[in-house]
Amino acid sequence: MNMMGDLPATRIHYCVCDDRAVFLDVERDRYFCLPSRLNQAFVRTVIDGDAMSGADAERLRALGIERPAPGEFAARPDRHAMPIREIGPSDRTSLVLRASAAHWLVRSRLRRWRFARLLAHERHRAPRRTHYASDQAFAELHAAFRRASLWMGESDQCLARSIAFRMLAFRLGLAPTLVLGVKLDPFAAHCWVQSEDCVANDSSERVRCFTPIFVL
Structure with a gap:
């Protein structure tokens, strides 16, 4: 469960x-x-x-944990279901520089800011304009961040990359969700971006291994 x-x-x-x-x-x-x-x-x-x-x-x-409410999950719907689809990359070269700049900015903030401050900053972010969240728009972002990772790096970058992905998506009028997940035996944490039932910057096979613990 x-x-x-x-x-x-x-x-x-x-x-x-x-x-x-x-x-x-x-x-x-x-x-x-x-x-x-x-x-x-x-x-x-x-x-x-x-x-x-x-x-x-x-x-x-x-331990800093207040007494939990008995049976609090009994009537709680699953508001953050695991994605069942994924969006493959679709190249749009003009986005690569913007993706790199966003990734660099978030990575810099992660070095200088406390995690709580960064999340608080992102919590107040809102799309500059809103429009239909098409798979094509997310596919182009996905491709841009994949290309940017060639010089920004892949190892231990899922948090910075996903926050940057969400940040740039909001600037383009999209409003995806940032998800942090964990797994046990051995313990590992992972971060991805999700739009409704679709993972936007990762593979569904990979994120399926993790249980969401935090969404933004």
Whole structure:
């Protein structure tokens, strides 16, 4: 069972991957899991609706996690379904320089800014104008960022590249979603851009391995 939620008062987001809770602390820029017994109590509370003991609630609070609402997922629809389609690249050379500049800007900010500041900055971004989000428009962006990666690099760039992709998409009047996902055994995190049920800058085969923990 895979699902996600958030604790907005503490800026901690979480998902449940195969009965294990994974947390993203935006303020401290870190992922973490709970000890086995506390994890079981947390998962039983948010999924099965079991009452949590005061002792377990205190242990969670010490980690910055407020007591979760019992059974909070029972009536919650899956608002961020995994994509079932992907958009292949379609070349448009004029976008490559803009993609490179956007990638460079975000990578520079990631070095200078705290993660929470960067997300707060992006949270207030809005499309300059809006129009129909065609697959062709996303395909051209996808191709531009793929070509830009030849000199911007690929390794460990999914976060910077995806934030830059979303930023440039907004400038073009599109409004896709930024998604951070995690997987376990071994732990890994990944970031991609999604438009409704379609992954816009990655492959559906790759992102399918990750459970969304944060969306923007």
